[in-house]
Amino acid sequence: MKLAGKVAVITGGASGIGESTARLMVEEGAKVVIADMSDELGTQLAHELNQANKVATYVHVDVTNETEVQHMINEALSIFGKVDILFNNAGIGSLSPSAELPYEEWRKVIAVNLDGVFLAAKHAIAAMQKNGGGSIINTASILGHVGQAQTAPYTASKGGVVNLTRALAVEYAKENIRVNAVCPGYIETPLLNQLDDEMKNHLISLHPIGRLGRAEEVAKAVIFLASDDASFVTGANLLVDGGYTAQ
Ligand SMILES: NC(=O)c1ccc[n+]([C@@H]2O[C@H](COP(=O)([O-])OP(=O)(O)OC[C@H]3O[C@@H](n4cnc5c(N)ncnc54)[C@H](O)[C@@H]3O)[C@@H](O)[C@H]2O)c1
Numbered sequence: 607m608k609l610a611g612k613v614a615v616i617t618g619g620a621s622g623i624g625e626s627t628a629r630l631m632v633e634e635g636a637k638v639v640i641a642d643m644s645d646e647l648g649t650q651l652a653h654e655l656n657q658a659n660k661v662a663t664y665v666h667v668d669v670t671n672e673t674e675v676q677h678m679i680n681e682a683l684s685i686f687g688k689v690d691i692l693f694n695n696a697g698i699g700s701l702s703p704s705a706e707l708p709y710e711e712w713r714k715v716i717a718v719n720l721d722g723v724f725l726a727a728k729h730a731i732a733a734m735q736k737n738g739g740g741s742i743i744n745t746a747s748i749l750g751h752v753g754q755a756q757t758a759p760y761t762a763s764k765g766g767v768v769n770l771t772r773a774l775a776v777e778y779a780k781e782n783i784r785v786n787a788v789c790p791g792y793i794e795t796p797l798l799n800q801l802d803d804e805m806k807n808h809l810i811s812l813h814p815i816g817r818l819g820r821a822e823e824v825a826k827a828v829i830f831l832a833s834d835d836a837s838f839v840t841g842a843n844l845l846v847d848g849g850y851t852a853q
Pocket of ligand 1: 618619620622623641644667668669695696697698718745746747748789790791794797
């Protein structure tokens with residue numbers, strides 16, 4: 607078990623990549639705080655994971671609201687006693703020609719995907735400092751490394767996450783807090799529900815491996831970065847993209 611005795615907070619933990627990671631973290635011996643806005647799915651997942659032992663709890667959070675983010679970390683501390691791992695994963699998509707994009711939509715995507723990552727890191731770091739260290743994994747994207755049409759706020763937010771990861775890694779390395787990012791290619795999760803089959807087939811053709819990724823394939827990379835196997839890894843952006851950015 608790679609995460610025995612660890613406590614992890616997972617934002618966006620009720621669905622997709624976050625849900626898969628919550629399941630795998632519990633298999634690897636961790637206790638998890640599933641933090642999300644999707645209360646029904648999150649509560650159901652925590653209930654399912656708690657069948658044998660109390661290993662999970664659900665907390666409502668909007669990652670753009672600092673008071674709620676602080677509450678999320680406080681709940682982890684009061685229920686499980688510490689925070690060893692933050693999987694900073696909540697995110698939303700956006701698809702629109704930039705010249706037609708309402709400014710409110712730009713602000714919303716940046717608020718969730720970038721401000722939210724900063725706020726959760728800020729409050730988790732304070733808890734990790736008291737605990738002698740920790741590991742933060744941010745979910746960036748291939749679109750933090752390359753551009754794509756009609757996704758300006760998403761691409762800008764994920765580019766921000768890539769370099770925020772480096773900045774925090776440098777700042778907290780001496781305090782034994784490692785900060786890394788996973789950068790998935792296109793992964794089959796509810797985030798892609800808005801795409802039609804033609805678009806999905808086009809996306810498949812952009813991945814040399816010839817298919818979209820699975821949430822568990824990202825979760826395995828997250829487990830590596832969270833665990834002591836990655837004890838000398840900080841400031842890294844681990845691409846999990848089927849070769850998308852290698853071409
Ligand atoms: N699916 C992909 O192709 C893909 C590719 C690269 C990166 N990502 C990133 O992976 C992460 C997870 O996405 P996913 O594909 O699992 O999507 P998903 O929609 O299945 O899960 C995202 C979760 O985040 C939650 N969320 C959204 N806004 C929130 C907020 N303000 N506060 C708290 N929770 C909020 C949602 O309720 C949902 O449960 C996102 O950051 C996304 O940008 C996804």
